[in-house]
Amino acid sequence: MGNPTAGMVVIGDEILSGRTRDANMHHLAGRLTAAGIDLAEVRVVPDVQARIVTALNALRESCDHVFTSGGIGPTHDDITADAVAAAFGVGVDVRADARAILAEHYAKTGRDLNAARLRMARIPDGAALIENPVSAAPGFSLGNVHVMAGVPSVFEAMVASVLPTLTGGAPLISRTLRVDEPEGEVAAVLNGVVGDHADLSFGSYPFIAGQVYGTRIVIRGTDEERIGAALAVLAAKFPGAVEE
Amino acid sequence: MGNPTAGMVVIGDEILSGRTRDANMHHLAGRLTAAGIDLAEVRVVPDVQARIVTALNALRESCDHVFTSGGIGPTHDDITADAVAAAFGVGVDVRADARAILAEHYAKTGRDLNAARLRMARIPDGAALIENPVSAAPGFSLGNVHVMAGVPSVFEAMVASVLPTLTGGAPLISRTLRVDEPEGEVAAVLNGVVGDHADLSFGSYPFIAGQVYGTRIVIRGTDEERIGAALAVLAAKFPGAVEE
Numbered sequence: 001m002g003n004p005t006a007g008m009v010v011i012g013d014e015i016l017s018g019r020t021r022d023a024n025m026h027h028l029a030g031r032l033t034a035a036g037i038d039l040a041e042v043r044v045v046p047d048v049q050a051r052i053v054t055a056l057n058a059l060r061e062s063c064d065h066v067f068t069s070g071g072i073g074p075t076h077d078d079i080t081a082d083a084v085a086a087a088f089g090v091g092v093d094v095r096a097d098a099r100a101i102l103a104e105h106y107a108k109t110g111r112d113l114n115a116a117r118l119r120m121a122r123i124p125d126g127a128a129l130i131e132n133p134v135s136a137a138p139g140f141s142l143g144n145v146h147v148m149a150g151v152p153s154v155f156e157a158m159v160a161s162v163l164p165t166l167t168g169g170a171p172l173i174s175r176t177l178r179v180d181e182p183e184g185e186v187a188a189v190l191n192g193v194v195g196d197h198a199d200l201s202f203g204s205y206p207f208i209a210g211q212v213y214g215t216r217i218v219i220r221g222t223d224e225e226r227i228g229a230a231l232a233v234l235a236a237k238f239p240g241a242v243e244e
Numbered sequence: 245m246g247n248p249t250a251g252m253v254v255i256g257d258e259i260l261s262g263r264t265r266d267a268n269m270h271h272l273a274g275r276l277t278a279a280g281i282d283l284a285e286v287r288v289v290p291d292v293q294a295r296i297v298t299a300l301n302a303l304r305e306s307c308d309h310v311f312t313s314g315g316i317g318p319t320h321d322d323i324t325a326d327a328v329a330a331a332f333g334v335g336v337d338v339r340a341d342a343r344a345i346l347a348e349h350y351a352k353t354g355r356d357l358n359a360a361r362l363r364m365a366r367i368p369d370g371a372a373l374i375e376n377p378v379s380a381a382p383g384f385s386l387g388n389v390h391v392m393a394g395v396p397s398v399f400e401a402m403v404a405s406v407l408p409t410l411t412g413g414a415p416l417i418s419r420t421l422r423v424d425e426p427e428g429e430v431a432a433v434l435n436g437v438v439g440d441h442a443d444l445s446f447g448s449y450p451f452i453a454g455q456v457y458g459t460r461i462v463i464r465g466t467d468e469e470r471i472g473a474a475l476a477v478l479a480a481k482f483p484g485a486v487e488e
Contacts, residue, residue: 014447016283018274019418019462022266025288030262039260041295044269044286047447051285074431075448076438106428116431135450135457151450174263184350187318187360194320203258203291204319206379206395213379218263 003038003169007059010044011052011070011080012150024069024148024155031159036168036222037065047071052083060087060145065166067159070150072139074116081140084147085124095123098138105136131161170222175231179241182206182213189237190217197230199223216244247282247413251303254288255296255314255324256394268313268392268399275403280412280466281309291315296327304331304389309410311403314394316383318360325384328391329368339367342382349380375405414466419475420488426450426457433481434461441474443467460488 008028014020025042032039040063043055052071059066071080085092098121099113106113120137123129130139130146132154139148139158148158179186183206194202200221207214217234219227235241252272258264269286276283284307287299296315303310315324329336342365343357350357364381367373374383374390376398383392383402392402423430427450438446444465451458461478463471479485 013445013464014449014462015269016273016286017416017418017464018270018272018277018283019420019447020449021270025259026262026265028262029260033262039262040290041299042260042286042288046284055285073448073450074428076431076435077447111426111428114428114432116435117428119431120428134452151452153452172261174261176263182355184318184355184358184361184364187320187363188358191320191360201257203263203321204317205258205264206317208378208395208397218258220257220261 003036003172004064004167005038005040005062006032006065006067007040007063008042009052009055009059009066009068010042011047011068011083012044013047013077015044016046023152024150027152027156028067028069028159031163033172035163035166036171037166038172047077047079049079049083049086052080053087056084056087056145060143064144066145068145068147069155072120072137072147072149074119078119080147081122081124084142084145087145088124088126088142090125090142092122092124094118094121098123098129101129101136101138130158133157133161172220172222173224173227174218174220175227176244177217177219177231177234177238177241178214178244179217179238180212180214181238183215186215186217186238190234193230193233193237196233197226200226200230202230247280247416248308248411249282249284249306250276250309250311251284251307252286253296253299253303253310253312254286255291255312256288257291257321259288260290267396268394271396271400272311272313272403275407277416279407279410280415281410282416291321291323293323293327293330296324297331300328300331300389304387308388310389312389312391313399316364316381316391316393318363322363324391325366325368328386328389331389332368332370332386334369334386336366336368338362338365342367342373345373345380345382374402377401377405416464416466417468417471418462418464419471421461421463421475421478421482421485422458422488423461423482423485424456424458425482427459430459430461430482434478437474437477437481441470444470444474446474
């Protein structure tokens with residue numbers, strides 16, 4: 001497509017243990033698609049510095065942007081800032097501007113800026129802060145890596161802060177046709193249509209709903225007119241199909 | 245922990261585009277934890293053979309087992325069998341036993357075993373089939389790689405077929421204490437307790453519920469008694485905390 005690419009590193013034992021179902025990947029994927037940035041790969045890694053560094057270095061090399069989720073709180077298992085500093089080979093320490101944001105926030109809420117909370121002001125050298133309108137403790141961007149909190153409401157607010165600062169490409173548009181026929185019936189027709197539309201991407205997703213074995217065909221691309229034409233061709237071949 | 249490790253490769257443009265929220269990773273994570281196998285890393289990659297091969301080769305090298313999800317249906321975008329064959333450097337072709345399973349299934353359901361469906365009998369050389377009690381088309385295991393469908397009901401059935409054949413370790417047990425205090429208040433106490441329990445793993449997960457900024461502390465390990473003792477120590481330090 002020629003659009004910029006992104007990678008994501010989800011940091012969290014709680015995802016890998018099955019305790020929590022990740023929500024941030026799905027949110028980021030949708031926002032990036034709308035912004036014309038292709039999410040090329042996601043890696044979910046545990047709270048282990050060497051594993052975070054490996055994933056970060058692989059994706060910041062292969063992608064235009066990398067987003068991380070998780071591990072920037074006040075406790076012993078929040079090691080993302082240190083991991084990012086290690087990946088870039090820079091120092092990390094409590095920084096005055098981040099500390100001032102926290103000090104103001106806790107003064108307002110009547111809480112102590114204690115030693116644990118001060119960990120959240122540890123920012124790798126050279127990073128720019130990402131605003132956190134929900135709970136103050138900032139994320140940060142270093143090079144092409146954008147470091148964000150794991151709590152979904154905070155993650156989402158940080159994505160909203162960062163995305164407008166990035167240059168996107170053409171938004172990826174998609175339209176979906178639901179055919180209440182099994183994928184094996186749909187495939188031959190679909191394979192024929194795919195060949196005539198090399199500029200579009202076609203996905204075929206079987207579903208089971210009660211007794212119905214059906215197929216959703218998703219047409220993706222950046223040219224609305226071409227997508228509409230392909231949808232019309234497919235709809236004509238599957239009477240009863242409905243757009244979703 | 246000394247438990248066997250697993251990696252997962254989720255294959256699917258539909259996840260990376262944000263169209264679909266992945267469910268299989270969460271399911272597998274829970275089942276593996278119960279079986280005493282540590283999920284060490286998940287990679288989500290697009291429907292592109294080279295990208296699938298890279299992820300597969302990295303994880304089958306670093307993990308005891310690898311599970312894949314998606315891309316084994318009848319359409320042009322179902323390329324997982326070919327990617328696995330390429331990763332292992334073996335051939336892939338329609339195989340008699342897989343074909344027989346499909347032939348019997350479609351004879352029963354009154355559908356044609358057409359050319360598209362026959363793609364689902366393409367099995368890499370040397371693989372063992374994984375039973376699919378939902379929609380017949382089998383998955384397969386090759387070496388330490390277990391290849392499964394993306395449709396959640398089928399994926400789950402295949403996990404249930406494969407897991408009992410693997411040797412697990414001690415099941416990872418976890419208990420959760422909810423403290424209605426912000427993570428920054430909880431951190432100092434928690435950091436103290438963590439040091440006394442090096443055989444356990446402690447996770448700290450902030451949450452926001454209405455006006456409450458709270459923290460869930462998750463204690464994980466394989467020794468039920470030790471976990472219970474640590475939970476009691478923490479509960480005593482946070483009056484009003486409740487186990488979830």
